[in-house]
């Protein structure tokens with residue numbers, strides 16, 4: 001699988017980078033695990049067959065980098081309950097099959113719920129304008145890159161029948177959680193280029209101060225990722241915890257200040273659960289009081305408890321997405337992977353989204369070096 | 376939804392908020408209200424769910440575009456390409472009637 005999709009623009013450079021990576025890992029002389037936090041990085045790693053080029057002792061884990069996958073079950077339940085109350089729900093297509101406690105939004109749609117797929121918060125606002133007299137709730141998911149767009153429509157005087165159910169998540173705090181997990185063997189992070197476009201790379205400095213782990217900001221080209229890993233492993237080897245920005249085309253030290261100002265004007269960080277991971281202090285973004293009138297949680301009574309009388313299904317209990325995103329396990333450790341759990345009938349959220357580890361691994365097949373991941 | 380998509384501004388409306396952006400021949404409306412620095416017609420911008428978030432320095436534009444050009448040669452069943460096509464098809468649609 002890897003061979004046919006290896007399409008480096010500069011195969012010589014790719015080879016040289018792979019050799020440098022091997023050399024650094026060899027000099028470290030023991031297994032090394034690093035984590036990236038971005039679905040697009042995992043897509044590129046799988047698509048371009050990069051894992052087959054990694055040294056045996058290097059494990060590159062996909063952390064909680066898929067916003068759909070970390071949207072928690074009760075958050076899906078809120079969307080389902082609102083849909084059942086007759087409210088129009090606008091959301092990203094990836095959200096439809098994400099399991100809630102008993103139902104997904106797709107299930108709600110099958111029983112008459114009015115669910116609309118949008119690509120942009122601006123489309124959700126348009127939908128509200130086209131449905132005067134009906135309530136339209138934008139079920140907003142995604143990390144800071146997406147949250148800034150939600151913030152932009154919120155400050156832009158949307159129509160009265162529009163509101164937002166925010167399940168937005170903020171990446172920097174979850175890196176702390178992963179770094180602090182007792183089982184964690186992560187020794188460095190590859191930060192997501194486009195989220196860092198917003199936050200700037202300086203956002204990682206306090207993290208490095210606290211955890212003494214290096215962070216490298218990388219782009220999405222196969223060569224960007226390889227170069228980012230070479231840098232990261234070298235920092236691990238030398239014991240130099242610092243941030244290195246390998247994606248200057250898009251990421252600056254300060255980031256996009258206009259977008260940050262808008263983000264924090266609209267949202268405040270609150271603690272909340274990320275599906276399968278943990279409670280993440282400051283990891284969830286909720287609307288500030290100034291925008292209470294646009295906050296679906298304050299506009300509607302959302303009684304999710306009525307869904308909770310059902311026990312979660314037996315299969316869902318076996319989903320190990322959380323351990324996979326924490327880097328402790330990989331999809332092959334899940335008994336349901338490619339059996340009961342496939343993209344058409346996903347048991348866990350990681351099999352739903354195009355950015356979920358299980359879906360990506362399902363589509364791109366096995367990866368040669370993974371037998372040793374789950375030591 | 377994490378991968379931004381670069382495109383070239385071909386028009387900006389009178390109040391400077393809405394741009395028409397060309398993505399490999401597909402034209403979409405993209406909002407400029409949260410871009411990091413002012414952009415002009417001819418600039419490449421990185422777009423995310425219908426909003427430009429970064430003016431790509433002109434000297435880096437070609438390098439930024441190449442990944443996407445590789446992806447767009449793929450068939451439709453590649454997830455990365457599928458996500459990219461969806462972003463291109465959907466970004467900023469429908470145009471905002473003000």
Ligand code: SF4
Pocket residue numbers: 318319320321324331334335336337338341342346347348349350351358
């Ligand atoms: S294969 Fe399915 S059930 Fe298993 S961890 Fe992945 S998403 Fe969860």
